[in-house]
Amino acid sequence: MTASTTPLIRAKEPAIARRLFSAPAAGPFAALVLASVFFSLSTDQFLSGGNFSLILQQVMVVGTLAIGQTLIILTAGIDLSCGAVMAFGSILLAKLAVDSGLPPLVAIAIGILVCGGFGLVNGLLVRLVPLPPFIVTLGMLNIAFALTHIYSDEQTVTGLPGPLTALGRTFPLGRTDVTYGSLVTVALFLVFAYALNGTGWGRHVYALGNSAESARLSGIRVTRLTVGVYAVAGLVYGVAALLLVSRTGVGDPQAGQTENLDSITAVVLGGTSLFGGRGTVLGTFVGVLIVGVFRNGLQLMGVSSVYQTLVTGVLVILAVTVDQLSRKRTR
Amino acid sequence: MNDSAAAGPAGQQPPKRQDDEHPGAGRTSAEPAEPQVTPVLSARGLVKRYGHVTAIDGADFDLLPGEVLAVIGDNGAGKTSLIKALTGALVPDEGEIRLHGEPIRFAGPLDARQHGIETVYQDLAVAPSMDIAANMFLGREIRRAGPLGTVFRMLDKKAMRRESAEYMSELGIRLGSIGQTVETLSGGQRQAVAVARAVAWARSVVVMDEPTAALGVKESAQVLDLIRRVRDKGVPVILISHNMPHVFEIADRIHVHRLGRRAALIDPRDYTMPEVVAIMTGALSVTADGGTVVADDDAAAAAGVRRS
Numbered sequence: 001m002t003a004s005t006t007p008l009i010r011a012k013e014p015a016i017a018r019r020l021f022s023a024p025a026a027g028p029f030a031a032l033v034l035a036s037v038f039f040s041l042s043t044d045q046f047l048s049g050g051n052f053s054l055i056l057q058q059v060m061v062v063g064t065l066a067i068g069q070t071l072i073i074l075t076a077g078i079d080l081s082c083g084a085v086m087a088f089g090s091i092l093l094a095k096l097a098v099d100s101g102l103p104p105l106v107a108i109a110i111g112i113l114v115c116g117g118f119g120l121v122n123g124l125l126v127r128l129v130p131l132p133p134f135i136v137t138l139g140m141l142n143i144a145f146a147l148t149h150i151y152s153d154e155q156t157v158t159g160l161p162g163p164l165t166a167l168g169r170t171f172p173l174g175r176t177d178v179t180y181g182s183l184v185t186v187a188l189f190l191v192f193a194y195a196l197n198g199t200g201w202g203r204h205v206y207a208l209g210n211s212a213e214s215a216r217l218s219g220i221r222v223t224r225l226t227v228g229v230y231a232v233a234g235l236v237y238g239v240a241a242l243l244l245v246s247r248t249g250v251g252d253p254q255a256g257q258t259e260n261l262d263s264i265t266a267v268v269l270g271g272t273s274l275f276g277g278r279g280t281v282l283g284t285f286v287g288v289l290i291v292g293v294f295r296n297g298l299q300l301m302g303v304s305s306v307y308q309t310l311v312t313g314v315l316v317i318l319a320v321t322v323d324q325l326s327r328k329r330t331r
Numbered sequence: 332m333n334d335s336a337a338a339g340p341a342g343q344q345p346p347k348r349q350d351d352e353h354p355g356a357g358r359t360s361a362e363p364a365e366p367q368v369t370p371v372l373s374a375r376g377l378v379k380r381y382g383h384v385t386a387i388d389g390a391d392f393d394l395l396p397g398e399v400l401a402v403i404g405d406n407g408a409g410k411t412s413l414i415k416a417l418t419g420a421l422v423p424d425e426g427e428i429r430l431h432g433e434p435i436r437f438a439g440p441l442d443a444r445q446h447g448i449e450t451v452y453q454d455l456a457v458a459p460s461m462d463i464a465a466n467m468f469l470g471r472e473i474r475r476a477g478p479l480g481t482v483f484r485m486l487d488k489k490a491m492r493r494e495s496a497e498y499m500s501e502l503g504i505r506l507g508s509i510g511q512t513v514e515t516l517s518g519g520q521r522q523a524v525a526v527a528r529a530v531a532w533a534r535s536v537v538v539m540d541e542p543t544a545a546l547g548v549k550e551s552a553q554v555l556d557l558i559r560r561v562r563d564k565g566v567p568v569i570l571i572s573h574n575m576p577h578v579f580e581i582a583d584r585i586h587v588h589r590l591g592r593r594a595a596l597i598d599p600r601d602y603t604m605p606e607v608v609a610i611m612t613g614a615l616s617v618t619a620d621g622g623t624v625v626a627d628d629d630a631a632a633a634a635g636v637r638r639s
Contacts, residue, residue, distance in 0.1 A: 199484040200484065203469065207461065207469055207470075210458035217440070217456065218469040219470035
């Protein structure tokens with residue numbers, strides 16, 4: 001048995017068109033475009049800059065959470081605690097600034113760092129004990145939820161100083177008012193898209209999600225990487241906490257309860273596999289927009305919010321089905 | 332007397348096979364005198380105990396430049412422990428390991444890799460959702476020159492793709508595109524990627540743990556062919572395998588491991604497969620002059636060998 005010695009290797013990338021089609025976010029992106037076209041045709045108000053800015057505002061908090069969630073899911077983990085951690089962070093930075101009288105920027109920094117601390121603890125438990133991410137973050141969900149209520153004494157924090165709500169202000173872009181917070185969210189998406197796609201760290205995250213053991217054998221420091229991913233995700237939740245208070249103008253202990261799962265919904269809709277190792281953060285951005293566009297469009301059509309949730313549920317199951325079937329085909 | 336070894340690659344033997352200098356009628360002796368050529372990797376008197384269990388019991392080991400050395404042994408003979416000790420995955424309690432003649436202690440697998448010892452694991456080696464180039468450079472990515480690389484940690488994907496393609500063609504591996512994901516490849520092609528990756532980085536030794544275990548006949552043949560080409564590039568290969576036909580087809584020498592130590596170091600052209608199996612199971616033992624004596628009559632009879 002002698003293999004031919006003429007190598008047939010092309011060092012260049014596959015054609016652009018093929019790459020676009022094979023990109024994991026291609027399907028979700030098509031769905032987003034179709035939905036947008038549909039809502040543009042069925043309602044007058046959908047297709048306007050103001051409405052798009054509104055959609056961005058509506059999704060910026062869950063979108064930011066979904067960035068952290070994407071990182072964790074890419075490592076074949078999951079984070080059920082992101083919304084609760086964000087809620088604690090938002091109460092913490094609001095109360096530190098209002099009740100404890102800390103300078104607002106210091107309060108913000110502490111809030112974000114504490115969220116990072118929650119992530120760090122999650123990561124350490126997942127990697128060092130080790131425990132399944134589902135269980136660790138389920139526990140952390142309850143812990144953060146309880147701490148939020150204990151610390152806030154069930155009271156909404158009001159009278160926030162300017163820096164805490166600065167990201168909720170708008171600036172004109174053409175004839176559309178856009179919040180600074182939306183920009184922060186978009187910027188974070190771009191930063192992490194680069195980090196995942198353009199750096200060795202990103203490749204290691206994917207490798208870890210493919211197989212932790214093979215990543216270790218490839219010389220990747222798996223423990224450091226895993227703990228780092230959870231900690232970075234926590235910091236991102238901290239930014240989400242700031243975005244949350246800037247948008248609502250108060251520190252609300254009841255916040256963040258639906259976002260735990262909504263962030264997972266967005267990640268899955270964006271074509272990222274729950275089994276880890278496949279997916280993109282830009283896909284997650286598309287997934288977030290799909291949820292936002294459907295909610296917004298159905299609302300404009302006068303469909304009640306229960307049906308919006310129903311549609312979201314159907315979409316999630318559809319997305320996971322597509323993921324499973326495509327995985328089977330490539331096997 | 333030895334049909335299977337006749338299939339061995341003629342004209343591809345490592346330069347330092349010195350059958351003629353041995354007195355034992357062309358037989359490699361079981362306890363060879365110190366070889367004239369400095370072994371690439373060698374060990375003397377390795378011991379590793381786990382409580383009352385002795386996994387390595389005074390094992391010796393020699394890998395010569397440019398050879399394919401098969402390491403065979405029954406399950407539980409301790410060959411995995413031996414290989415782990417040689418690749419830094421475990422630290423022996425006693426004994427000495429030498430790399431290129433210099434005594435060395437590996438702190439861990441990474442340390443061994445930094446000394447040019449690469450291991451191809453059965454099926455764990457590749458990340459299926461990543462492309463071939465990304466797998467080739469996993470854990471050793473090349474960054475762009477200048478601030479793009481140092482500040483922004485930007486990968487030089489072009490360079491990695493180009494070098495991957497070069498390695499692949501050097502080894503005669505035929506694949507569609509270096510940018511396709513590993514999961515689109517067949518089992519043999521995946522193994523080829525894993526082997527190519529190891530060879531690309533191995534300066535001293537490539538260790539392959541059962542590289543054909545999960546493969547079909549045709550794919551196994553391709554991987555064996557690949558191992559030959561690796562050897563011809565001058566990188567010695569340690570091949571751990573249960574597959575006797577594969578061992579006899581590819582190996583220049585066979586290290587038979589039994590009860591935690593080297594039971595024999597033989598030339599596959601001098602022994603038949605049943606004899607080697609008998610040595611492996613303890614039915615035959617190899618004498619100093621390369622002859623065999625029956626160590627266990629019943630076992631030897633069961634194995635169908637009898638010679639002295």
